[in-house]
Amino acid sequence: MHRLRRLVTRVPVRSAPAEPDEWAIKAFPVPRPARWVATVVVGVLIAMLVHGLVTNGTFGWGAVGRYFFTPLVLSGVRLTVILTVVSMAAGIVIGVLVAVMRMSPNPLMSNASRLYIWFFRGTPLLVQLIFWYNIGALYPKISVGIPFGPSFASFSANHVLTSLVAALIGLSLNEGAYMAEIIRAGIMAVDSGQIEAARAVGMHHGLLLRRVVLPQAMRVVIPPTGNQVITMLKTTSLCSVLAIAELLYSVELIYARNFETIPLLVVASLWYLFMTSVLSVGQFYLERHFGKGQSTLMRLSMARR
Amino acid sequence: MPDVSSPVSNGATATDDFVRVVKATKRFGPTTVFENLDLVVGQGKVCCIIGPSGAGKSTLLRCMNALERLSAGRIYVGGDLIGYRQRGDRLYELTDRQAALQRSRIGMVFQRFNLFPHMTVLENISEAPIRVLHKDRAEVLEQSRTLLARVGLSDKERAYPGHLSGGQQQRVAIARALALEPRLMLFDEPTSALDPELCGEVLDVMKQLAHHGITMIVVTHEMGFAREVADEVVFMDGGAIVEQGPPTAILEHPAEERTAKFLSSVFGRAP
Numbered sequence: 001m002h003r004l005r006r007l008v009t010r011v012p013v014r015s016a017p018a019e020p021d022e023w024a025i026k027a028f029p030v031p032r033p034a035r036w037v038a039t040v041v042v043g044v045l046i047a048m049l050v051h052g053l054v055t056n057g058t059f060g061w062g063a064v065g066r067y068f069f070t071p072l073v074l075s076g077v078r079l080t081v082i083l084t085v086v087s088m089a090a091g092i093v094i095g096v097l098v099a100v101m102r103m104s105p106n107p108l109m110s111n112a113s114r115l116y117i118w119f120f121r122g123t124p125l126l127v128q129l130i131f132w133y134n135i136g137a138l139y140p141k142i143s144v145g146i147p148f149g150p151s152f153a154s155f156s157a158n159h160v161l162t163s164l165v166a167a168l169i170g171l172s173l174n175e176g177a178y179m180a181e182i183i184r185a186g187i188m189a190v191d192s193g194q195i196e197a198a199r200a201v202g203m204h205h206g207l208l209l210r211r212v213v214l215p216q217a218m219r220v221v222i223p224p225t226g227n228q229v230i231t232m233l234k235t236t237s238l239c240s241v242l243a244i245a246e247l248l249y250s251v252e253l254i255y256a257r258n259f260e261t262i263p264l265l266v267v268a269s270l271w272y273l274f275m276t277s278v279l280s281v282g283q284f285y286l287e288r289h290f291g292k293g294q295s296t297l298m299r300l301s302m303a304r305r
Numbered sequence: 306m307p308d309v310s311s312p313v314s315n316g317a318t319a320t321d322d323f324v325r326v327v328k329a330t331k332r333f334g335p336t337t338v339f340e341n342l343d344l345v346v347g348q349g350k351v352c353c354i355i356g357p358s359g360a361g362k363s364t365l366l367r368c369m370n371a372l373e374r375l376s377a378g379r380i381y382v383g384g385d386l387i388g389y390r391q392r393g394d395r396l397y398e399l400t401d402r403q404a405a406l407q408r409s410r411i412g413m414v415f416q417r418f419n420l421f422p423h424m425t426v427l428e429n430i431s432e433a434p435i436r437v438l439h440k441d442r443a444e445v446l447e448q449s450r451t452l453l454a455r456v457g458l459s460d461k462e463r464a465y466p467g468h469l470s471g472g473q474q475q476r477v478a479i480a481r482a483l484a485l486e487p488r489l490m491l492f493d494e495p496t497s498a499l500d501p502e503l504c505g506e507v508l509d510v511m512k513q514l515a516h517h518g519i520t521m522i523v524v525t526h527e528m529g530f531a532r533e534v535a536d537e538v539v540f541m542d543g544g545a546i547v548e549q550g551p552p553t554a555i556l557e558h559p560a561e562e563r564t565a566k567f568l569s570s571v572f573g574r575a576p
Contacts, residue, residue, distance in 0.1 A: 193419040194419060196372055196419060197413075197421070197478075201409060201433035201437065202406060202408045203433065203436070205401050207437070212421055
């Protein structure tokens with residue numbers, strides 16, 4: 001104790017550490033044997049995986065290379081992108097409408113919106129898709145006219161609702177239910193003081209939503225929406241059951257003929273991985289754009305602590 | 306106005322009752338925030354409202370630009386009935402856009418600044434004149450820079466609010482309210498969220514405004530400001546105006562016991 005105090009008082013006086021510094025920290029780290037074991041186990045597993053990928057002929061890497069850019073696969077990729085973009089766009093529009101309805105003071109509106117979300121989140125998407133595919137059995141004719149009154153024109157459901165339209169309707173309506181909840185969370189995350197300030201400077205409701213609430217809600221909405229896009233891209237593979245030639249169904253068509261099942265599934269997986277990776281990069285830049293003025297605020301408040 | 310059957314004749318433009326609160330009552334469900342309030346503020350005057358928290362000061366202020374709706378009574382600013390249009394003895398609610406336009410002529414400064422965090426300082430100030438009043442953009446930007454200079458923040462026009470201190474943010478908020486050339490400025494405890502050493506810069510800007518002859522209603526706990534700048538001090542407690550008068554009278558020789566008690570609690574001892 002006495003020695004220690006003497007040393008402490010000496011520290012500031014001492015200048016350049018010419019002799020080996022007795023205050024330098026040269027402690028032995030806590031031994032972590034479990035970490036070494038885990039490293040070895042994971043290393044061996046990775047080696048086995050790589051070995052298998054290289055030596056197992058069934059992967060058929062030659063076939064993978066051959067089919068990667070075939071026209072049928074490429075058109076499948078294109079249709080997958082179209083399905084994703086269209087149903088995501090429609091889903092976001094539906095989501096905004098349903099979210100605004102959900103926050104309406106009118107109980108009929110908010111309950112209708114709640115019912116919508118309950119139904120579309122509560123039933124499997126695969127069931128919904130098959131349902132839309134078979135909607136012609138339930139409503140053979142689609143009429144345009146006055147509700148409960150005369151109709152001006154009518155179409156055969158099987159004619160209008162092709163499997164592609166059925167898939168788009170199914171995906172969009174389902175996505176709308178999820179997006180509604182994401183957008184509602186975003187709007188609720190905006191400080192009520194912001195709305196008051198916007199009203200106080202004379203903004204009417206529409207202007208306030210467009211200029212103050214939505215840009216700030218975006219910051220909260222974008223990360224989960226990015227996840228939704230990535231999920232949607234993969235979910236479109238469900239449309240293969242409706243015989244829509246998106247990516248999965250395209251490779252299925254090929255391997256039904258030549259039985260190179262595994263290489264073609266690898267082709268599809270690599271395409272899905274490539275597209276989701278591109279989307280992740282896009283999401284990063286979008287987040288950075290809508291975080292302006294805010295991320296720095298967070299950084300500053302962290303630095304002050 | 307052709308009608309005289311209304312409880313109070315409106316259309317008054319006389320400068321000594323520029324702001325007129327008549328028999329104002331506000332209830333939230335079963336609780337009454339204030340009841341039967343009457344208050345008159347002359348044009349170009351500075352009125353400070355003081356009182357313990359929960360007295361209804363902020364709610365009264367928020368009713369003056371229709372952020373809250375009165376349960377009963379009327380508020381007139383410059384002769385215009387706030388929140389409604391009167392035809393004969395009937396009231397019609399203003400539409401969203403009409404109410405918005407009415408609010409744009411009344412500036413409001415909040416306790417927590419409420420600057421738009423996704424806009425720069427200059428955008429915060431110029432947003433409403435451009436989007437609400439549809440003024441010429443270049444003209445608005447020039448005027449906004451002048452206002453920034455007036456609050457002493459010319460070098461911050463490109464900063465985001467998150468980069469500014471509380472005092473600087475509040476000065477930007479004042480400039481934002483002034484950009485609409487309001488005929489009345491409402492301040493809702495503008496220094497209560499600030500560190501003590503930052504209050505001065507905000508109060509200085511407010512004093513400067515008072516000398517320019519803008520009508521101001523200020524809910525505040527800054528007794529020094531009230532004494533120096535106010536033309537009239539109103540003491541509110543329990544949803545009622547207990548007493549009002551010139552600052553020296555209210556702050557130094559309060560007639561009511563409740564006022565004296567409140568003041569001694571603020572100053573830590575009897576003044």
